[in-house]
Amino acid sequence: VKQLGGAGFEFYSEEMQTGSLERLKMENDLRKALQRDELCVYYQPKVCLKENKIYEAEALVRWNHPESGLVSPGSFIPIAEETGLISAVGEQVFVQSCQQISAWLNKGLSIKVSVNLSAQQLLHNDLVSFIGDTIKAHKVPAHLIELELTESSLIEDPERTVEILEQIKALGVTLAIDDFGTGYSSLSYLQRFPLDILKIDRSFLKEVTSADPQQATLTKAIIALGHNLDMKIVAEGVETRAQLDFLKYQHCDYAQGFLISPPVPAQTFFELVERYNA
Ligand code: C2E
Ligand code: CA
Ligand code: CA
Ligand code: CA
Numbered sequence: 449v450k451q452l453g454g455a456g457f458e459f460y461s462e463e464m465q466t467g468s469l470e471r472l473k474m475e476n477d478l479r480k481a482l483q484r485d486e487l488c489v490y491y492q493p494k495v496c497l498k499e500n501k502i503y504e505a506e507a508l509v510r511w512n513h514p515e516s517g518l519v520s521p522g523s524f525i526p527i528a529e530e531t532g533l534i535s536a537v538g539e540q541v542f543v544q545s546c547q548q549i550s551a552w553l554n555k556g557l558s559i560k561v562s563v564n565l566s567a568q569q570l571l572h573n574d575l576v577s578f579i580g581d582t583i584k585a586h587k588v589p590a591h592l593i594e595l596e597l598t599e600s601s602l603i604e605d606p607e608r609t610v611e612i613l614e615q616i617k618a619l620g621v622t623l624a625i626d627d628f629g630t631g632y633s634s635l636s637y638l639q640r641f642p643l644d645i646l647k648i649d650r651s652f653l654k655e656v657t658s659a660d661p662q663q664a665t666l667t668k669a670i671i672a673l674g675h676n677l678d679m680k681i682v683a684e685g686v687e688t689r690a691q692l693d694f695l696k697y698q699h700c701d702y703a704q705g706f707l708i709s710p711p712v713p714a715q716t717f718f719e720l721v722e723r724y725n726a
Contacts, residue, residue: 482533488544493704493724495702495704497692497696497702502725504559504561504702505562507544509521510711545561546582546585546593549592552714552718557718562595562596563594563595565595566601567601571612575612576612583621596626597624597625598625599625599637622645623641623643624644625638626647628646638673643679646670646673646677648682648684648700651685652670653686656691657694683702
């Protein structure tokens, strides 16, 4: 049993996922979870480093399991992807995020929320109309929505993906490349796809403050590359003050990580932002 950020315990261990019976149980449980509204969304702030203010958050799904408490996405997203349930999961996360943006706007707080999109969702026929309809239904300004895509999901069907992404961008939604630097694809896709934001994977942050100056070279190069392509840069997994200082010095645009806050429920996020931006 792994502990989940002090907020609960995970019932599904890695070993359980490998057994087919346990997988089947999880698939069934997940189907029920979708019907019973057991999925909820936590929000992790991204700090604007220039202003030292929070205007943005990443939406991260959690499963409020009736028996085992809060289950983290690492243990059920892979099953959701294998079983095709990921599109339904993703739709619920997107709807909840829109409801939340709208609720915050009603309280006088404008927060841009980025939502993770799986490869399957991206190639799903109705994605563009689903996004357009949902933001309209919840009266969410499109510029307050961002979608996070991974390299692997972009290269599955590049031609079709470019078309879909252009349509999403035409709605006014922005696009981020997630976990940058961990994939196998060539750098050319940074120009090929209409991306606004580059999220440096947290593995690049680990060594930036070590005594060896070489360690920071890759991170600096990624920031420069993104800026030269007119993208904003988000650094993920910021855990120390030294990392934050490095990122500010390198003109990285946003920082996200446990140093600022772990992902938290919406109400906690609201209180955090009120304190932070005061
Ligand atoms: P991700 O998109 O790369 O999200 C960032 C993960 O890093 C989150 O884990 C977050 O809690 C964690 N994290 C944030 N700051 C730090 C830090 O300072 N140090 C460390 N060590 N970790 C940090 P989480 O919430 O468990 O999500 C794991 C992954 O599950 C996500 O990785 C994403 O790939 C997937 N995921 C989460 N929600 C969704 C969703 O709604 N849809 C899809 N398709 N995938 C999702
Ligand atoms: Ca992400
Ligand atoms: Ca990421
Ligand atoms: Ca990741």
